[in-house]
Amino acid sequence: MVKAATSIDVAKLAGVSQSAVSRTYTPGASVAEHTRSKVMDAARKLGYRPNAIARTLITRKSRMIAVVASYLDNQFYPVVIEKLSQRFQEDGYHVLLFIAEARTEADELLMQLMQYHVDGIVLLSATLSSGIAKDCADAGIPVILFNRIAQAGGTVNSVASDNEAGGRMAAKALLAAGHVRIGYIAGMEDSSTNRDREAGFNAELAASGKRVFARTVGHYSFEGAQLAARQMFQAVDAAQRPSAVFVANDHMAIAVMDTLRGELGLRVPQDVAVIGFDNVPQAAWGGYSLSSIEQDAHAMIEATARIMLEQIQNESALAQHVSLSVRLIERGSTGKTP
Amino acid sequence: MVKAATSIDVAKLAGVSQSAVSRTYTPGASVAEHTRSKVMDAARKLGYRPNAIARTLITRKSRMIAVVASYLDNQFYPVVIEKLSQRFQEDGYHVLLFIAEARTEADELLMQLMQYHVDGIVLLSATLSSGIAKDCADAGIPVILFNRIAQAGGTVNSVASDNEAGGRMAAKALLAAGHVRIGYIAGMEDSSTNRDREAGFNAELAASGKRVFARTVGHYSFEGAQLAARQMFQAVDAAQRPSAVFVANDHMAIAVMDTLRGELGLRVPQDVAVIGFDNVPQAAWGGYSLSSIEQDAHAMIEATARIMLEQIQNESALAQHVSLSVRLIERGSTGKTP
DNA sequence: CTGAAAGCGCTTACAG
DNA sequence: CTGAAAGCGCTTACAG
Numbered sequence: 001m002v003k004a005a006t007s008i009d010v011a012k013l014a015g016v017s018q019s020a021v022s023r024t025y026t027p028g029a030s031v032a033e034h035t036r037s038k039v040m041d042a043a044r045k046l047g048y049r050p051n052a053i054a055r056t057l058i059t060r061k062s063r064m065i066a067v068v069a070s071y072l073d074n075q076f077y078p079v080v081i082e083k084l085s086q087r088f089q090e091d092g093y094h095v096l097l098f099i100a101e102a103r104t105e106a107d108e109l110l111m112q113l114m115q116y117h118v119d120g121i122v123l124l125s126a127t128l129s130s131g132i133a134k135d136c137a138d139a140g141i142p143v144i145l146f147n148r149i150a151q152a153g154g155t156v157n158s159v160a161s162d163n164e165a166g167g168r169m170a171a172k173a174l175l176a177a178g179h180v181r182i183g184y185i186a187g188m189e190d191s192s193t194n195r196d197r198e199a200g201f202n203a204e205l206a207a208s209g210k211r212v213f214a215r216t217v218g219h220y221s222f223e224g225a226q227l228a229a230r231q232m233f234q235a236v237d238a239a240q241r242p243s244a245v246f247v248a249n250d251h252m253a254i255a256v257m258d259t260l261r262g263e264l265g266l267r268v269p270q271d272v273a274v275i276g277f278d279n280v281p282q283a284a285w286g287g288y289s290l291s292s293i294e295q296d297a298h299a300m301i302e303a304t305a306r307i308m309l310e311q312i313q314n315e316s317a318l319a320q321h322v323s324l325s326v327r328l329i330e331r332g333s334t335g336k337t338p
Numbered sequence: 339m340v341k342a343a344t345s346i347d348v349a350k351l352a353g354v355s356q357s358a359v360s361r362t363y364t365p366g367a368s369v370a371e372h373t374r375s376k377v378m379d380a381a382r383k384l385g386y387r388p389n390a391i392a393r394t395l396i397t398r399k400s401r402m403i404a405v406v407a408s409y410l411d412n413q414f415y416p417v418v419i420e421k422l423s424q425r426f427q428e429d430g431y432h433v434l435l436f437i438a439e440a441r442t443e444a445d446e447l448l449m450q451l452m453q454y455h456v457d458g459i460v461l462l463s464a465t466l467s468s469g470i471a472k473d474c475a476d477a478g479i480p481v482i483l484f485n486r487i488a489q490a491g492g493t494v495n496s497v498a499s500d501n502e503a504g505g506r507m508a509a510k511a512l513l514a515a516g517h518v519r520i521g522y523i524a525g526m527e528d529s530s531t532n533r534d535r536e537a538g539f540n541a542e543l544a545a546s547g548k549r550v551f552a553r554t555v556g557h558y559s560f561e562g563a564q565l566a567a568r569q570m571f572q573a574v575d576a577a578q579r580p581s582a583v584f585v586a587n588d589h590m591a592i593a594v595m596d597t598l599r600g601e602l603g604l605r606v607p608q609d610v611a612v613i614g615f616d617n618v619p620q621a622a623w624g625g626y627s628l629s630s631i632e633q634d635a636h637a638m639i640e641a642t643a644r645i646m647l648e649q650i651q652n653e654s655a656l657a658q659h660v661s662l663s664v665r666l667i668e669r670g671s672t673g674k675t676p
Numbered sequence: 677c678t679g680a681a682a683g684c685g686c687t688t689a690c691a692g
Numbered sequence: 693c694t695g696a697a698a699g700c701g702c703t704t705a706c707a708g
Contacts, residue, residue, distance in 0.1 A: 004452075004477060006685055017695045022687060029688095032693055047473070052453040053400065054685035056391050058700045064434070064454075073619065078416035085437040094450070096402070097435035099423040112432070114342075115390040116402075135385070139342060258624035281411065286596035287625020344701055355679045360703060367704095370677055392701035396684045 005046035014042035025050050056117060065093050065308065066113045069124040070100045074220065074251040075280040077124060080146070080297055084122065087305045093119065107132050114139060120308045122146055125193075142311035144304055147295075149192040150321065157311065159303045159322045163193050163277075166293040166326040167200025170246040170275050173291070173328055175204070177273060177335060181213040183242035185228045185256060187220040187249060194220075194248050197277060201246055213242050218252045225252035229259040233266065243272060244334075250276035250283050250292055257288055257333065269335040279329050289332030299324050343384035352380035363388050394455060403431050403646065404451045407462040408438045412558065412589040413618040415462055418484070418635055422460065425643045431457065445470050452477060458646045460484055463531075480649035482642055485633075487530035488659065495649065497641045497660045501531050501615075504631040504664040505538025508584040508613050511629070511666055513542070515611060515673060519551040521580035523566045523594060525558040525587060532558075532586050535615060539584055551580050556590045563590035567597040571604065581610060582672075588614035588621050588630050595626055595671065612671040627670030637662050 007021040014021070016035055023029035024039040031039075042048070056062040065088055072078055085095045096118060100106045106123065110132045113121060120142045136143045137155035145158040174182050184201060187194040205211055216232045218225035225247065235241040247253035253276030260266040260274070268274050276283060279294035303322045311317050330336040345359040352359070354373055361367035362377040369377075380386070394400040403426055410416055423433045434456060438444045444461065448470045451459060458480045474481045475493035483496040512520050522539060525532040543549055554570045556563035563585065573579040585591035591614030598604040598612070606612050614621060617632035641660045649655050668674040 008685080018686085019688085019695055019697095020693090022685095023694090026687075030693060035693080049449065049453050051395075051455070051685050053391055053394050053455050054700090055687075056700095057389075057395055057685080057702085058687050060700080062391065067435075072416045072420040075413075075416075078410045078413075078419075081416075081435070082410040082437050085435060086439065089437070094454070095435050095437075097405075097419075097423060097433050099420050099427070099433075101424065111387065115387050116432070117389070117391050254623065254625075262624040282620065285592065285625065286600040287592075287623065346701080356702085357679055357681095357704085358677090360701095361678090364703075368677060373677080389701050392684090393703075394684095395686085395701085396703050398684080 004051075005043075005048040007048070007050070009046055010039060010042045010048045013046060014038040060117065061312075062117045062119055063093050064096050064116065064118045065120045065122065066096045066098060066116075066118040067122045067124060068098045068100050068106060068109055068113075071125065071220065072099070073222065074249065074278075075282050076147075076249070076251070076278045076295070076297070079281070080124065080301065083297065083301050084304065087301050088308075091305065091309060110136070114141070119312050120144070122304060122308070123148070125191075140315045142308060142317075144307055146300065146304055147193060149196070150319070155319055157307050157320045159300050159307065160192070160324070161295045161300070161326045162323045163196035163326075164200035164203075166277060166295075167197040167202075167246075168204040169200075169293055169326065169328045170197075170277070171201045171204035173275060173330065173334060174244045174246065174273060175208055175210070177244070179242075179244040179273060180210070181239075181242045181244070182210070183214040183216075183232050183245040184212050185225060185232065185245060185247045185252060186215065186217045187252065189217060191220075197248055218248070218255070220249060220252060222251065222255045225255035226259045228252075229256040230263070233260060233264050233272065238271070241272075245272060245274055247274060247276050250278040250280045250290060252276070253290055253292070253333075254282060254288055257290065268333050273335060274333040276333075283329070283331070291331045291334040291336065292329050293326050294329050295326055296324050342389075343381075343386040345386070345388070347384055348377060348380045348386045351384065352376040360388075398455065400455045400457055401431050402434050402454065402456045403458045403460065404434045404436060404454075404456040405460045405462060406436045406438050406444055406447060406451075409463065409558065410437070411560065412587065412616075413620050414485075414587070414589070414616045414633070414635075417619070418462065418639065421635065421639050422642065425639050426646075429643065429647060448474070452479065457650050458482070460642060460646070461486070463529075478653045480646060480655075482645055484638065484642055485531060487534070488657070493657055495645050495658050497638050497645065498530070498662070499633045499638070499664045500661045501534035501664075502538035502541075504615060504633075505535040505540075505584075506542040507538075507631055507664065507666045508535075508615070509539045509542035511613060511668065511672060512582045512584065512611060513546055513548070515582070517580075517582035517611060518548070519577075519580045519582070520548070521552040521554075521570050521583040522550050523563060523570065523583060523585045523590060524553065524555045525590065527555060529558075535586055556586070556593070558587060558590060560589065560593045563593035564597045566590075567594040568601070571598060571602050571610065576609070579610075583610060583612055585612060585614050588616040588618045588628060590614070591628055591630070591671075592620060592626055595628065606671050607673040611673060614671075617667050621667070621669070629669045629672040629674065630667050631664050632667050633664055634662050 150156040150158040216228035218228040279292040283290040488496040554566035556566035617630040621628040
C-alpha cells in the first residue's frame with residue numbers, strides 16, 4: 001500500500017506553492033503557463049490525482065447524483081439506469097446507486113444519502129415522505145421523481161409520461177378493433193402511473209358509452225400479473241370473459257400473455273388481444289410481439305438531466321413538472337401483422 | 339438553503355466538547371452514558387447527521403464500493419447489480435455505479451474512481467489494463483472481476499462460474515438427445531467466458547469423436563446473434579444446417595430463437611434445438627422456454643461480498659479466484675415438455 | 677471519561 | 693500571477 005501523492009508532494013517537486021498546484025486543477029484559475037507545466041510534469045511523475053473527497057468537503061459539491069431504484073425486474077428500469085448514468089457522466093457527474101427494497105425504505109436511504117453530500121437525487125419509481133422531501137429542499141439538494149408525479153405545491157420535481165393520454169390511446173386502439181368486453185389489469189393501486197393510466201383508459205371507454213368489463217390487480221409484479229390473469233380469464237364461456245385487456249405495464253403484460261397461452265390455452269390476439277405500457281425491448285421480441293404504449297425514455301432522461309443541472313446551479317429554481325408524450329406501438333398482440 | 343448542523347453546533351448545545359460528539363457516533367469509543375444522552379438530545383434537536391465526506395477524508399474509508407458495468411441489455415446484469423447492491427448495503431457499504439460504454443473506457447473510469455477513494459471495485463464483465471490493476475493494488479484498493487477470469491499471478495480477484503464445465507454440460511445434453519450436426523454461436527472472442535464455454539463444449543464433442551458442425555460469432559449482442567443465426571441457418575437443405583445449437587449466452591439465444599422462428603420459419607426444438615447460458619429470468623418465459631446452463635448468481639454475489647470484505651479488512655490478503663458450479667436447466671427449446 | 681489540538685487534502689479570499 | 697494562511701467537518705492520539 002503506497003500512500004497517494006498529495007498536492008503538497010507535487011508542489012515540493014515542482015518547486016511551487018501548494019496553491020499553485022490547486023490552481024492548475026481548477027478550471028479558470030489564474031496560473032502562468034510556465035507554472036502550470038512545471039506542476040503537470042511533477043504530477044505526472046508522482047501519479048498525482050486531486051482528492052475528490054477533500055475537494056467536496058470544501059466546495060460542498062460532490063459531483064455525485066444519487067439514483068434510488070427498485071423493481072429492477074421490470075425491464076424498463078435497467079435501460080433507464082444505464083442511459084441516465086451515461087447522461088450524467090457526460091456532464092461530469094457520477095451516479096451513486098441505491099436499491100430500495102420496500103417502499104418504506106426510501107426514507108432511511110435518503111438520510112444516508114444526505115451524509116454523502118450528493119448534489120442531487122433521482123427517485124426511480126419511488127416516493128418519499130414529505131418530511132424527507134423538505135429536508136432535502138432545506139439542504140438545497142434537488143430531488144427529481146422519475147416516472148412518478150409529485151404532489152402539487154411541493155419542492156420536488158417530476159418527470160413522467162402523459163400516462164392519462166397513454167391510457168386513452170390504449171382504449172381507443174381496442175375500441176377501434178371492435179372490442180366490447182375490455183378488461184384492465186392494474187399495477188400498484190396507489191401509484192400515480194396506475195391511477196393516471198386507468199383514468200385515461202376509463203375516460204375513453206366512457207366517451208364511447210362503455211365501461212371496463214373486468215378489473216383485477218397485478219401490483220406491477222410478474223407473479224401478481226399471472227394471478228390477475230387467472231382471475232380475469234377463468235370463465236370457460238368466451239362471452240363471460242374479456243376479448244381484450246389493457247395491462248398497466250409490459251412487465252405484467254408478458255406474464256399475462258404467458259398465462260393466457262400456457263395455462264389457459266387462449267390465443268393472442270385471436271381469443272384475447274393484449275396491450276401493455278412502456279414498450280420495453282422485450283415487447284418487440286418474437287415470442288410476444290406485444291403492442292404497447294411507448295414511453296419516450298430518451299426524452300425523459302434528457303429532461304431529468306436538464307432539470308437536475310438547472311437546479312444544482314440555481315438553488316432557488318422552482319420545482320418543475322415535465323409530462324412527455326407517449327405513442328401507440330401496434331404489434332401482433334392486438335392483431336397487427338408484423 | 340439551511341446550513342446543516344455540525345458536530346460543533348451539537349457540542350455547544352449539549353454543553354460538551356466536539357470530541358464528545360464525535361465519540362458518540364464512533365462505535366466502541368468511550369463516552370459516559372450521561373454525555374451520550376446529552377449529545378443525542380442536542381443532535382435530535384438540530385437534525386444532526388455526521389458528515390460522511392469529512393469522515394472519509396480522515397479515516398480513508400469511504401464505505402463506498404464502485405461497480406463498473408456495461409451491456410445492461412444482457413438481462414443477467416440488472417439482477418446482479420440489484421442483488422449486489424443489496425448485499426453490500428447489508429454490510430453498510432454503498433454502491434457507486436459506473437457505466438462503461440466501450441471496453442477501453444474502463445481505465446479512464448477507474449482513474450476517476452480512485453479520486454473518490456472507494457474502498458473496493460467490482461468489474462462486471464469488464465477488464466482493465468494491468469497498469470490500472472497495479473495502481474489499484476498499490477493504493478490498497480481491492481478489485482474483483484465478476485464473471486471474468488483474471489490473468490494468473492495478478493493482484494486482481496475473480497469470481498466466475500465454471501464455464502468450461504458448463505460448455506461440457508451443453509454438449510452432453512445435445513449429444514444425449516441424439517444430435518449430430520451441432521453448431522456453436524460464440525460471444526466476444528476475447529472474453530474468458532466465451533473461451534471457456536467453447537473449450538468445454540468442444541472437448542465434450544471431441545470425447546464423443548465429434549466436432550462442431552458450424553460456428554458463427556454473435557459478440558454477446560442481440561443484433562450480432564440475429565446475424566450469426568442467419569449465417570448459420572441459411573441453408574435450405576436441412577441436412578446442410580445444424581439440428582442443434584449452443585449459444586454462448588441466453589441474451590443471444592433469445593435473439594437466435596426469434597430469428598429461427600420468425601425469419602427462417604424453423605421450429606424450436608423440432609427443426610433446431612437451442613441451449614443457452616446464464617438462465618436469465620426471461621429463459622423461463624413461455625414464449626421461449628429456453629434450456630440453459632444456470633449460473634448461480636446468488637453464490638457469485640456472496641463470494642464477491644465475502645472476498646471484498648476480507649480484502650478491505652486485510653490489505654495484505656492474497657488475490658482469490660472463485661469458480662462456482664453450474665447446472666443444466668432443461669426446458670422446451672431442447673425438447674423437454676414443461 | 678473528557679477536552680484541546682493536530683491533521684486529513686483540498687479551495688479560496690487576501691495581500692503582495 | 694503567486695504564496696501564506698484560514699478553514700471545510702470530522703477522527704484520534706495525548707494528557708489529564
